[in-house]
Amino acid sequence: MDDAYKAEGATIGSDAADAAKGADVVFKVRGPEVAEVAALPDGATLLALMDPFALEPGLLDALNAKKIAAMSMEFTPRISRAQSMDALSSQSNLAGYRSMIEGAHIYGRAMPMMMTAAGTVAPAKVFVMGVGVAGLQAIATARRLGGVVTATDVRPAAKEQVASLGAKFIAVEDEEFKAAETAGGYAKQMSPEYQAKQAELTASHITKQDIVITTALIPGRAAPVLVTEAMVKTMKPGSVIVDMAVSQGGNCPLSKADEIVDVGGVKIAGFSNLPARLPADSSSLYAKNLFAFLPLVTAEDGALNLDTDDEIVTAMLLTRNGETVNDRVKS
Structure with missing residues:
Protein backbone atom coordinates (compact mmCIF):
# COMPACT_ATOMS: atom_id res chain seq x y z
CA MET A 1 0.00 0.00 0.00
CA ASP A 2 2.82 2.44 0.85
CA ASP A 3 4.35 1.81 -2.58
CA ALA A 4 1.11 2.90 -4.24
CA TYR A 5 1.29 6.25 -2.43
CA LYS A 6 4.99 6.65 -3.21
CA ALA A 7 4.30 6.01 -6.88
CA GLU A 8 2.00 9.06 -6.86
CA GLY A 9 4.71 11.24 -5.30
CA ALA A 10 3.78 11.02 -1.63
CA THR A 11 6.30 10.82 1.20
CA ILE A 12 5.49 8.27 3.90
CA GLY A 13 5.94 9.56 7.47
CA SER A 14 7.03 7.38 10.36
CA ASP A 15 3.93 8.49 12.27
CA ALA A 16 1.15 11.09 12.02
CA ALA A 17 3.29 13.86 13.52
CA ASP A 18 6.11 13.16 11.07
CA ALA A 19 3.71 13.12 8.12
CA ALA A 20 2.21 16.49 9.13
CA LYS A 21 5.59 18.18 9.67
CA GLY A 22 5.84 21.33 7.56
CA ALA A 23 2.40 20.85 5.98
CA ASP A 24 0.34 23.88 4.97
CA VAL A 25 -2.85 21.81 4.67
CA VAL A 26 -3.68 18.78 6.82
CA PHE A 27 -6.43 16.34 5.82
CA LYS A 28 -7.83 14.02 8.49
CA VAL A 29 -10.76 11.67 8.80
CA ARG A 30 -11.67 12.49 12.40
CA GLY A 31 -10.81 15.79 14.01
CA PRO A 32 -7.75 15.83 16.27
CA GLU A 33 -7.83 15.27 20.00
CA VAL A 34 -6.39 18.07 22.13
CA ALA A 35 -3.20 16.04 22.65
CA GLU A 36 -2.74 15.69 18.88
CA VAL A 37 -2.90 19.42 18.11
CA ALA A 38 0.70 19.93 19.26
CA ALA A 39 1.88 17.87 16.28
CA LEU A 40 0.13 20.14 13.76
CA PRO A 41 2.21 22.90 12.14
CA ASP A 42 1.52 26.45 13.31
CA GLY A 43 -0.85 28.29 10.98
CA ALA A 44 -1.86 25.18 9.03
CA THR A 45 -5.28 24.69 7.47
CA LEU A 46 -7.03 21.59 8.81
CA LEU A 47 -9.94 19.81 7.11
CA ALA A 48 -11.62 16.94 8.94
CA LEU A 49 -14.89 15.51 10.19
CA MET A 50 -14.65 17.59 13.36
CA ASP A 51 -17.90 16.45 15.02
CA PRO A 52 -18.51 20.16 15.72
CA PHE A 53 -21.42 19.75 18.14
CA ALA A 54 -19.43 17.41 20.39
CA LEU A 55 -15.99 19.01 20.42
CA GLU A 56 -13.58 17.88 23.12
CA PRO A 57 -13.27 20.53 25.86
CA GLY A 58 -10.21 22.66 25.19
CA LEU A 59 -9.90 21.70 21.51
CA LEU A 60 -10.82 25.12 20.14
CA ASP A 61 -8.37 26.77 22.54
CA ALA A 62 -5.62 24.39 21.45
CA LEU A 63 -6.30 25.09 17.76
CA ASN A 64 -6.39 28.83 18.36
CA ALA A 65 -3.10 28.73 20.28
CA LYS A 66 -1.42 27.41 17.11
CA LYS A 67 -3.47 29.71 14.83
CA ILE A 68 -4.80 26.74 12.91
CA ALA A 69 -7.61 27.34 10.42
CA ALA A 70 -9.86 24.38 11.27
CA MET A 71 -12.65 23.52 8.85
CA SER A 72 -15.46 21.10 9.64
CA MET A 73 -16.55 18.83 6.80
CA GLU A 74 -19.96 18.47 8.48
CA PHE A 75 -20.65 22.16 7.82
CA THR A 76 -20.33 21.86 4.03
CA PRO A 77 -23.28 23.95 2.79
CA ARG A 78 -25.99 22.27 0.76
CA ILE A 79 -25.48 24.20 -2.46
CA SER A 80 -24.81 22.87 -5.95
CA ARG A 81 -21.21 24.09 -6.04
CA ALA A 82 -20.37 22.19 -2.86
CA GLN A 83 -21.88 18.82 -3.80
CA SER A 84 -18.53 17.29 -4.74
CA MET A 85 -17.19 18.28 -1.30
CA ASP A 86 -20.09 16.93 0.77
CA ALA A 87 -18.54 14.19 2.87
CA LEU A 88 -21.68 13.64 4.93
CA SER A 89 -23.58 12.71 1.77
CA SER A 90 -20.88 10.43 0.37
CA GLN A 91 -20.48 8.57 3.65
CA LEU A 278 -16.80 -0.56 3.23
CA PRO A 279 -13.27 0.81 3.79
CA ALA A 280 -12.07 1.01 0.19
CA ASP A 281 -15.13 2.88 -1.04
CA SER A 282 -15.48 5.15 2.00
CA SER A 283 -11.78 6.10 1.78
CA SER A 284 -11.96 6.74 -1.95
CA LEU A 285 -15.05 8.94 -1.74
CA TYR A 286 -13.79 10.89 1.27
CA ALA A 287 -10.47 11.51 -0.48
CA LYS A 288 -12.36 12.91 -3.48
CA ASN A 289 -14.40 15.16 -1.16
CA LEU A 290 -11.19 16.53 0.34
CA PHE A 291 -9.51 16.93 -3.04
CA ALA A 292 -12.43 19.03 -4.25
CA PHE A 293 -11.62 21.59 -1.54
CA LEU A 294 -8.08 22.29 -2.70
CA PRO A 295 -9.02 25.14 -5.09
CA LEU A 296 -10.58 26.95 -2.11
CA VAL A 297 -7.45 26.76 0.04
CA THR A 298 -4.72 27.22 -2.57
CA ALA A 299 -3.75 29.82 -5.16
CA GLU A 300 -3.11 29.00 -8.83
CA ASP A 301 0.59 28.48 -8.11
CA GLY A 302 -0.24 25.94 -5.39
CA ALA A 303 0.59 28.22 -2.46
CA LEU A 304 -1.71 28.30 0.57
CA ASN A 305 -4.44 30.90 0.05
CA LEU A 306 -7.59 30.30 2.09
CA ASP A 307 -10.41 32.14 0.32
CA THR A 308 -12.35 33.50 3.31
CA ASP A 309 -14.71 35.41 1.01
CA ASP A 310 -16.07 32.14 -0.36
CA GLU A 311 -19.41 31.11 1.18
CA ILE A 312 -18.29 27.47 1.43
CA VAL A 313 -15.18 28.37 3.41
CA THR A 314 -17.14 30.78 5.61
CA ALA A 315 -19.70 28.11 6.49
CA MET A 316 -17.09 25.49 7.36
CA LEU A 317 -14.45 27.55 9.15
CA LEU A 318 -14.35 27.02 12.92
CA THR A 319 -11.11 28.78 13.88
CA ARG A 320 -8.72 31.21 12.17
CA ASN A 321 -5.88 33.51 13.23
CA GLY A 322 -6.23 32.50 16.85
CA GLU A 323 -9.99 33.09 17.10
CA THR A 324 -13.13 30.97 17.01
CA VAL A 325 -15.07 32.41 14.07
CA ASN A 326 -18.08 30.10 13.75
CA ASP A 327 -21.15 31.13 15.77
CA ARG A 328 -22.49 27.56 15.73
CA VAL A 329 -19.66 26.36 17.98
CA LYS A 330 -19.03 29.48 20.07
CA SER A 331 -21.69 28.76 22.68
Whole structure:
Protein backbone atom coordinates (compact mmCIF):
# COMPACT_ATOMS: atom_id res chain seq x y z
CA MET A 1 0.00 0.00 0.00
CA ASP A 2 2.82 2.44 0.85
CA ASP A 3 4.35 1.81 -2.58
CA ALA A 4 1.11 2.90 -4.24
CA TYR A 5 1.29 6.25 -2.43
CA LYS A 6 4.99 6.65 -3.21
CA ALA A 7 4.30 6.01 -6.88
CA GLU A 8 2.00 9.06 -6.86
CA GLY A 9 4.71 11.24 -5.30
CA ALA A 10 3.78 11.02 -1.63
CA THR A 11 6.30 10.82 1.20
CA ILE A 12 5.49 8.27 3.90
CA GLY A 13 5.94 9.56 7.47
CA SER A 14 7.03 7.38 10.36
CA ASP A 15 3.93 8.49 12.27
CA ALA A 16 1.15 11.09 12.02
CA ALA A 17 3.29 13.86 13.52
CA ASP A 18 6.11 13.16 11.07
CA ALA A 19 3.71 13.12 8.12
CA ALA A 20 2.21 16.49 9.13
CA LYS A 21 5.59 18.18 9.67
CA GLY A 22 5.84 21.33 7.56
CA ALA A 23 2.40 20.85 5.98
CA ASP A 24 0.34 23.88 4.97
CA VAL A 25 -2.85 21.81 4.67
CA VAL A 26 -3.68 18.78 6.82
CA PHE A 27 -6.43 16.34 5.82
CA LYS A 28 -7.83 14.02 8.49
CA VAL A 29 -10.76 11.67 8.80
CA ARG A 30 -11.67 12.49 12.40
CA GLY A 31 -10.81 15.79 14.01
CA PRO A 32 -7.75 15.83 16.27
CA GLU A 33 -7.83 15.27 20.00
CA VAL A 34 -6.39 18.07 22.13
CA ALA A 35 -3.20 16.04 22.65
CA GLU A 36 -2.74 15.69 18.88
CA VAL A 37 -2.90 19.42 18.11
CA ALA A 38 0.70 19.93 19.26
CA ALA A 39 1.88 17.87 16.28
CA LEU A 40 0.13 20.14 13.76
CA PRO A 41 2.21 22.90 12.14
CA ASP A 42 1.52 26.45 13.31
CA GLY A 43 -0.85 28.29 10.98
CA ALA A 44 -1.86 25.18 9.03
CA THR A 45 -5.28 24.69 7.47
CA LEU A 46 -7.03 21.59 8.81
CA LEU A 47 -9.94 19.81 7.11
CA ALA A 48 -11.62 16.94 8.94
CA LEU A 49 -14.89 15.51 10.19
CA MET A 50 -14.65 17.59 13.36
CA ASP A 51 -17.90 16.45 15.02
CA PRO A 52 -18.51 20.16 15.72
CA PHE A 53 -21.42 19.75 18.14
CA ALA A 54 -19.43 17.41 20.39
CA LEU A 55 -15.99 19.01 20.42
CA GLU A 56 -13.58 17.88 23.12
CA PRO A 57 -13.27 20.53 25.86
CA GLY A 58 -10.21 22.66 25.19
CA LEU A 59 -9.90 21.70 21.51
CA LEU A 60 -10.82 25.12 20.14
CA ASP A 61 -8.37 26.77 22.54
CA ALA A 62 -5.62 24.39 21.45
CA LEU A 63 -6.30 25.09 17.76
CA ASN A 64 -6.39 28.83 18.36
CA ALA A 65 -3.10 28.73 20.28
CA LYS A 66 -1.42 27.41 17.11
CA LYS A 67 -3.47 29.71 14.83
CA ILE A 68 -4.80 26.74 12.91
CA ALA A 69 -7.61 27.34 10.42
CA ALA A 70 -9.86 24.38 11.27
CA MET A 71 -12.65 23.52 8.85
CA SER A 72 -15.46 21.10 9.64
CA MET A 73 -16.55 18.83 6.80
CA GLU A 74 -19.96 18.47 8.48
CA PHE A 75 -20.65 22.16 7.82
CA THR A 76 -20.33 21.86 4.03
CA PRO A 77 -23.28 23.95 2.79
CA ARG A 78 -25.99 22.27 0.76
CA ILE A 79 -25.48 24.20 -2.46
CA SER A 80 -24.81 22.87 -5.95
CA ARG A 81 -21.21 24.09 -6.04
CA ALA A 82 -20.37 22.19 -2.86
CA GLN A 83 -21.88 18.82 -3.80
CA SER A 84 -18.53 17.29 -4.74
CA MET A 85 -17.19 18.28 -1.30
CA ASP A 86 -20.09 16.93 0.77
CA ALA A 87 -18.54 14.19 2.87
CA LEU A 88 -21.68 13.64 4.93
CA SER A 89 -23.58 12.71 1.77
CA SER A 90 -20.88 10.43 0.37
CA GLN A 91 -20.48 8.57 3.65
CA SER A 92 -24.23 8.46 4.38
CA ASN A 93 -24.80 6.88 0.98
CA LEU A 94 -22.46 4.04 1.85
CA ALA A 95 -23.89 3.77 5.37
CA GLY A 96 -27.44 3.47 4.04
CA TYR A 97 -26.43 0.72 1.64
CA ARG A 98 -24.50 -1.18 4.29
CA SER A 99 -27.30 -0.86 6.85
CA MET A 100 -29.61 -2.79 4.55
CA ILE A 101 -26.98 -5.43 3.78
CA GLU A 102 -26.35 -5.90 7.51
CA GLY A 103 -30.08 -6.00 8.22
CA ALA A 104 -30.69 -8.64 5.56
CA HIS A 105 -27.79 -10.71 6.87
CA ILE A 106 -29.04 -10.60 10.46
CA TYR A 107 -32.60 -11.36 9.30
CA GLY A 108 -31.28 -14.56 7.79
CA ARG A 109 -34.21 -15.25 5.48
CA ALA A 110 -34.93 -14.60 1.81
CA MET A 111 -35.63 -10.99 0.86
CA PRO A 112 -37.62 -11.39 -2.39
CA MET A 113 -40.79 -13.33 -3.03
CA MET A 114 -39.95 -16.82 -4.26
CA MET A 115 -42.49 -19.13 -5.88
CA THR A 116 -41.35 -22.74 -5.94
CA ALA A 117 -42.87 -26.18 -6.34
CA ALA A 118 -42.56 -26.55 -2.58
CA GLY A 119 -44.48 -23.36 -1.89
CA THR A 120 -44.16 -19.59 -1.84
CA VAL A 121 -41.73 -17.56 0.24
CA ALA A 122 -43.21 -14.18 1.12
CA PRO A 123 -41.04 -11.09 0.52
CA ALA A 124 -39.45 -9.36 3.50
CA LYS A 125 -41.20 -6.22 4.70
CA VAL A 126 -38.75 -3.35 5.23
CA PHE A 127 -39.55 -0.09 7.03
CA VAL A 128 -37.08 2.80 6.69
CA MET A 129 -37.44 5.61 9.24
CA GLY A 130 -35.76 8.83 8.14
CA VAL A 131 -35.40 9.51 4.42
CA GLY A 132 -32.22 11.52 4.07
CA VAL A 133 -29.28 10.36 1.97
CA ALA A 134 -28.78 7.22 4.08
CA GLY A 135 -32.47 6.39 4.16
CA LEU A 136 -32.90 6.77 0.41
CA GLN A 137 -29.98 4.44 -0.24
CA ALA A 138 -31.38 1.93 2.26
CA ILE A 139 -34.71 2.03 0.40
CA ALA A 140 -33.04 1.58 -2.98
CA THR A 141 -30.97 -1.34 -1.70
CA ALA A 142 -33.96 -3.01 -0.07
CA ARG A 143 -35.90 -2.70 -3.31
CA ARG A 144 -33.04 -4.21 -5.31
CA LEU A 145 -32.97 -7.12 -2.87
CA GLY A 146 -36.68 -7.69 -3.49
CA GLY A 147 -38.19 -6.39 -0.26
CA VAL A 148 -41.55 -4.67 0.10
CA VAL A 149 -40.55 -1.24 1.37
CA THR A 150 -42.32 1.48 3.33
CA ALA A 151 -40.70 4.64 4.67
CA THR A 152 -41.43 7.65 6.84
CA ASP A 153 -39.94 11.11 7.38
CA VAL A 154 -41.13 14.43 8.79
CA ARG A 155 -40.07 16.36 5.67
CA PRO A 156 -42.71 16.81 2.94
CA ALA A 157 -40.09 16.57 0.18
CA ALA A 158 -39.36 13.00 1.24
CA LYS A 159 -42.76 11.77 0.06
CA GLU A 160 -41.95 12.19 -3.63
CA GLN A 161 -38.43 10.83 -3.16
CA VAL A 162 -39.76 7.67 -1.53
CA ALA A 163 -42.33 7.15 -4.28
CA SER A 164 -39.65 7.59 -6.97
CA LEU A 165 -37.85 4.54 -5.55
CA GLY A 166 -40.96 2.38 -5.62
CA ALA A 167 -41.64 2.46 -1.88
CA LYS A 168 -44.74 3.56 0.03
CA PHE A 169 -44.64 6.71 2.17
CA ILE A 170 -46.20 6.72 5.64
CA ALA A 171 -46.52 9.85 7.82
CA VAL A 172 -48.93 12.10 9.69
CA GLU A 173 -49.41 14.79 7.04
CA ASP A 174 -50.76 17.75 9.03
CA GLU A 175 -49.87 21.48 8.97
CA GLU A 176 -46.76 20.98 11.11
CA PHE A 177 -45.57 18.31 8.69
CA LYS A 178 -45.82 20.79 5.80
CA ALA A 179 -43.33 23.16 7.51
CA ALA A 180 -40.95 20.57 8.91
CA GLU A 181 -37.86 21.23 6.80
CA THR A 182 -35.09 23.80 7.35
CA ALA A 183 -33.65 25.96 4.58
CA GLY A 184 -30.63 23.65 4.57
CA GLY A 185 -32.78 20.60 3.85
CA TYR A 186 -32.63 19.11 7.34
CA ALA A 187 -35.54 17.99 9.51
CA LYS A 188 -36.74 20.35 12.22
CA GLN A 189 -37.40 19.30 15.80
CA MET A 190 -41.09 18.33 15.87
CA SER A 191 -43.53 19.23 18.64
CA PRO A 192 -44.42 16.66 21.32
CA GLU A 193 -47.96 16.58 19.91
CA TYR A 194 -46.76 15.67 16.42
CA GLN A 195 -44.32 13.12 17.79
CA ALA A 196 -47.17 11.44 19.69
CA LYS A 197 -49.32 11.20 16.56
CA GLN A 198 -46.41 9.88 14.50
CA ALA A 199 -45.54 7.36 17.22
CA GLU A 200 -49.11 6.05 17.18
CA LEU A 201 -48.95 5.55 13.42
CA THR A 202 -45.53 3.92 13.67
CA ALA A 203 -46.65 1.58 16.45
CA SER A 204 -49.46 0.13 14.36
CA HIS A 205 -47.22 -0.27 11.30
CA ILE A 206 -44.06 -1.64 12.88
CA THR A 207 -45.71 -4.79 14.23
CA LYS A 208 -45.93 -6.19 10.70
CA GLN A 209 -42.34 -5.40 9.63
CA ASP A 210 -39.41 -7.80 9.24
CA ILE A 211 -36.57 -5.27 9.01
CA VAL A 212 -36.62 -1.71 10.37
CA ILE A 213 -33.84 0.74 9.46
CA THR A 214 -33.71 3.94 11.54
CA THR A 215 -31.63 6.86 10.26
CA ALA A 216 -33.05 9.98 11.93
CA LEU A 217 -30.53 12.56 13.13
CA ILE A 218 -30.92 16.23 14.09
CA PRO A 219 -27.72 18.32 13.92
CA GLY A 220 -26.57 19.38 17.37
CA ARG A 221 -29.17 17.32 19.23
CA ALA A 222 -29.61 13.80 20.52
CA ALA A 223 -31.20 11.45 18.01
CA PRO A 224 -35.00 11.34 18.36
CA VAL A 225 -36.56 8.18 19.76
CA LEU A 226 -38.57 6.58 16.95
CA VAL A 227 -38.91 2.98 18.13
CA THR A 228 -39.84 2.63 21.80
CA GLU A 229 -39.35 -0.41 23.98
CA ALA A 230 -43.12 -0.97 23.87
CA MET A 231 -43.02 -1.03 20.05
CA VAL A 232 -40.17 -3.54 20.05
CA LYS A 233 -42.23 -5.89 22.22
CA THR A 234 -44.99 -5.91 19.59
CA MET A 235 -42.64 -6.95 16.78
CA LYS A 236 -42.40 -10.49 15.48
CA PRO A 237 -39.63 -12.77 16.80
CA GLY A 238 -36.95 -12.94 14.11
CA SER A 239 -37.43 -9.35 13.00
CA VAL A 240 -34.51 -6.92 12.95
CA ILE A 241 -33.88 -3.27 13.81
CA VAL A 242 -30.76 -1.53 12.49
CA ASP A 243 -30.24 1.70 14.44
CA MET A 244 -28.01 3.97 12.36
CA ALA A 245 -28.24 6.78 14.93
CA VAL A 246 -26.75 4.79 17.80
CA SER A 247 -23.68 7.04 18.05
CA GLN A 248 -25.95 10.00 18.93
CA GLY A 249 -28.09 8.21 21.48
CA GLY A 250 -30.02 6.02 19.08
CA ASN A 251 -33.51 6.04 17.55
CA CYS A 252 -34.28 3.01 19.73
CA PRO A 253 -33.41 3.22 23.45
CA LEU A 254 -32.58 -0.50 23.51
CA SER A 255 -29.78 -0.29 20.94
CA LYS A 256 -26.15 -0.45 22.03
CA ALA A 257 -23.15 0.80 20.08
CA ASP A 258 -21.47 -1.94 18.05
CA GLU A 259 -23.60 -4.70 19.54
CA ILE A 260 -26.52 -6.84 18.41
CA VAL A 261 -29.04 -7.03 21.25
CA ASP A 262 -31.77 -9.69 21.38
CA VAL A 263 -35.02 -8.45 22.95
CA GLY A 264 -37.72 -11.11 22.94
CA GLY A 265 -36.44 -12.53 19.67
CA VAL A 266 -36.10 -9.11 18.01
CA LYS A 267 -32.49 -8.37 17.11
CA ILE A 268 -31.41 -4.73 17.47
CA ALA A 269 -28.13 -3.83 15.77
CA GLY A 270 -26.30 -0.60 16.55
CA PHE A 271 -23.43 -0.01 14.12
CA SER A 272 -21.62 3.22 15.03
CA ASN A 273 -19.47 3.39 11.89
CA LEU A 274 -21.11 1.70 8.92
CA PRO A 275 -18.91 3.37 6.26
CA ALA A 276 -15.90 1.66 7.85
CA ARG A 277 -17.47 -1.65 6.82
CA LEU A 278 -16.80 -0.56 3.23
CA PRO A 279 -13.27 0.81 3.79
CA ALA A 280 -12.07 1.01 0.19
CA ASP A 281 -15.13 2.88 -1.04
CA SER A 282 -15.48 5.15 2.00
CA SER A 283 -11.78 6.10 1.78
CA SER A 284 -11.96 6.74 -1.95
CA LEU A 285 -15.05 8.94 -1.74
CA TYR A 286 -13.79 10.89 1.27
CA ALA A 287 -10.47 11.51 -0.48
CA LYS A 288 -12.36 12.91 -3.48
CA ASN A 289 -14.40 15.16 -1.16
CA LEU A 290 -11.19 16.53 0.34
CA PHE A 291 -9.51 16.93 -3.04
CA ALA A 292 -12.43 19.03 -4.25
CA PHE A 293 -11.62 21.59 -1.54
CA LEU A 294 -8.08 22.29 -2.70
CA PRO A 295 -9.02 25.14 -5.09
CA LEU A 296 -10.58 26.95 -2.11
CA VAL A 297 -7.45 26.76 0.04
CA THR A 298 -4.72 27.22 -2.57
CA ALA A 299 -3.75 29.82 -5.16
CA GLU A 300 -3.11 29.00 -8.83
CA ASP A 301 0.59 28.48 -8.11
CA GLY A 302 -0.24 25.94 -5.39
CA ALA A 303 0.59 28.22 -2.46
CA LEU A 304 -1.71 28.30 0.57
CA ASN A 305 -4.44 30.90 0.05
CA LEU A 306 -7.59 30.30 2.09
CA ASP A 307 -10.41 32.14 0.32
CA THR A 308 -12.35 33.50 3.31
CA ASP A 309 -14.71 35.41 1.01
CA ASP A 310 -16.07 32.14 -0.36
CA GLU A 311 -19.41 31.11 1.18
CA ILE A 312 -18.29 27.47 1.43
CA VAL A 313 -15.18 28.37 3.41
CA THR A 314 -17.14 30.78 5.61
CA ALA A 315 -19.70 28.11 6.49
CA MET A 316 -17.09 25.49 7.36
CA LEU A 317 -14.45 27.55 9.15
CA LEU A 318 -14.35 27.02 12.92
CA THR A 319 -11.11 28.78 13.88
CA ARG A 320 -8.72 31.21 12.17
CA ASN A 321 -5.88 33.51 13.23
CA GLY A 322 -6.23 32.50 16.85
CA GLU A 323 -9.99 33.09 17.10
CA THR A 324 -13.13 30.97 17.01
CA VAL A 325 -15.07 32.41 14.07
CA ASN A 326 -18.08 30.10 13.75
CA ASP A 327 -21.15 31.13 15.77
CA ARG A 328 -22.49 27.56 15.73
CA VAL A 329 -19.66 26.36 17.98
CA LYS A 330 -19.03 29.48 20.07
CA SER A 331 -21.69 28.76 22.68
